[in-house]
Amino acid sequence: MGTDYLIVGSGLSALVFGALMAQAGKRVEILEAHEHPGGFGHTFTMAKKYRFNAQLHYVWDCGEGNTVNRVLQRLGLDRTVTFERYDPQGFDHMRMPGYKLDVPGEMELLIQRLSQQCPEGTQEIRQFLHTVQQVRQGLKCLSPPIRPQLLLQNFGAVLTAIRYLNSTLQEVFDRFNLPKPAQTLLALQWPDFLLPPEQLSFYAWVILFTGYQEGAFYPTRHFEHVINSLVQVIQSHGGTVHLNQEVQAFILDGKTVKGARVVDRLTHQSQEYYGDTVICNLDPKKAAQMIGLEKFTPQVQRRLDYDYSPSNYMAYCVVKDLDLRDYGFGAWNVFHTEDPDLNQAFRRMYEQHDFSRPSFAITTPTLLTSAERDCPEDCQIIEFLTVANYDYFHQLQQTDKQAYHRKKEAILETILDIMERQYIPNLRKHIVFKITGSPTTNERFCWCPQGNSYGSSLTPRNMGLGRLNHQTSLNHFYFCNASSGYPGFAATFWTGAILYQRLSGDPILTTA
Known part of the structure; x- marks a missing residue:
């Protein structure tokens, strides 16, 4: 016996869709290959006391009456899932040689x-x-x-x-x-x-x-609470989220998708799940290849021919006995570049793998909310992010793991040199924990092909009229993913909610 909606993948858009359908009385089952739900929105714990979000840093469209708020209201979560606003006088601090701009x-x-x-x-x-x-x-x-x-x-x-x-x-x-x-x-x-x-x-x-000008936000209780709250809505209405269930194949009857065949990553046992409607939160291109690209119409095949977005490098650091607010950090992000030509800086890092003059983002989640700690009281978290080439890091990891780890460490050391020179003298002395992630980390832990961060690359070609949407041309099978909607926290809320609206006829976001 199948369920009403079988959802493959538990990214944010899938959780939003699943929560809305479960609340509407539909039977919902979600299959997730990871040990945590949430996709790029999931949170992981290191050294038993430091919590980091995989990718999300700040969000928008969360104010009263906006998309995220309207979805949370419908789910009865708007009073428990709340957000802290970044400083409206300067939510992004831009720093480059000779210039400073706080974006209001x-x-x-x-x-x-x-x-x-x-x-x-x-x-x-x-x-x-x-x-x-x-x-x-x-x-x-x-x-x-x-x-x-x-x-x-x-x-x-x-x-x-x-x-x-x-x-x-x-x-x-x-x-x-x-x-x-x-x-x-x-x-x-x-x-x-x-x-x-x-x-x-x-x-x-x-x-x-x-969108950020209208309001940049951070969850009062961090992103883990947002994910867990959506899962709780699904479960409280009889739905199920199955973790460690890796999809091996989709089950088809002609042009109709009936379900999915999975293997349990812990027990290695296989099982089949069925649904009246199957919602695909997997990368659409990967799912189409599993099904057979020839089964889709030429129009959908063309829309599936997108480029993946570049991947990224992340460094998660914990500092002790240091208040980052004393050094110009607070309820805002800092974006720094050593090279004022961003096109050139990107080419150097992404194509030449040269991080000697990096351009990068700095975020300090501990300073964004005081409602719930993400580390011990005497510590604060600071994170760094920049672009990285998947092919380069993948080859390095496959051929020389020591060189792979040295490269990750070298990038962080260059960033720390800049931090100590321009922001926080002796920063290294206060770092009590650090861990770095590369494009292969994204692929391994977030199950994204080529370690991509945003699904399809945000180029004009991929953002135009031919962009993929929820329609797959197969019966009872719909895409619900960053590449078939839009990437990012608010955009995935919209993607999940708009698909719910289209399938249910319930005008949650509009009255049209």
Whole structure:
């Protein structure tokens, strides 16, 4: 006997979809290969006392009435799953040689601050950021489900948005003749995309940049609480989350997907699960290859032909007897670059594997909430993130594991050199724990092909009209994943909720 909805994978979009369906009275079963649910949102513990999130750092669209809040309200979680807002006067601190910019939530204040840094480009800065606001409004109107009345009311903004459909961020920078320092300061949060301006979709940058301006947040009780709360909703309504269940194959009857065959990673026993509807939270391209690409329509096959996003390098560190607030850290992120040319910095790190002048992000989760500790009282956590090439690290790991570990350590040492020189003297003396992750770590622990961080790469090609959606062309089988929706915390909430809305007819996000 099968269930109503068999969900393969327990990433955030799948948990949102599963929780909404379970609450609506449907039978839900989730299969997860990992020992923890949550995909990139899962939390792991090291040395029995330090907790780190796999990938998430800060989130948006969590304010009253926004997507995340509306989903949590529907699930009865909005009072227990709450968020702390980053400093609206400067949620991102951009740092590069000779320039500093604290990015505020208010656009006019951003124009003023950026113009002070680049007075020769005041007019270009104002025109560019005004266009960003127009494109953001137009994209909101174009976001499914589309409402014709909204399109007509915002016709000018919609036209502006359409004009930049195939543009990269760099192309738009150049179109407005933005001063080079202004370009770098605005694009310095590039680790949020793991793409440089010359490759990054202008749409992707606008959505994230303005989304964070409207409110950058961190969960009051960390990301683990968010994941556990969604799982609890599923279980409290009779649903089940099966861990350590690795899918080996999908079970088909002609063009209909009936279920999945799995192997238990602990007992090594095989089992089959069935569902009236199968929801695929696995990477769609990987799932399609398991099923047989020829079984999908040519249109879906074309949409499945996407490039994976680059992967990343992470360093998780714990410091003791040191208050990071004394050194300029707090309720914000810090983005640092040694090279003011971000395109060049990216090529050096990603293509040449040269991290001698890195560009990287710094986040301090311990300083973002006081409701629940992620480490002992006398410690704080600081994390570093930058881009890394999967092929390079994979080959290194396969051919010379010592060289692989040396490379990871060398990157951290370079970052710590910069930290001690420009932020925290003698930082190393206070580090009591450190662990690094590479693209192969992502692949091993988060089950993402080629260690990708965002599913499909956020280029104009992958963000355009031909982007994959939930439709698979197979019967009773739907995609629900970052590559078939959008990546990131808020976007995966939207992806799971919008699929629930389409399949159930329950207008949770819109009344259209």
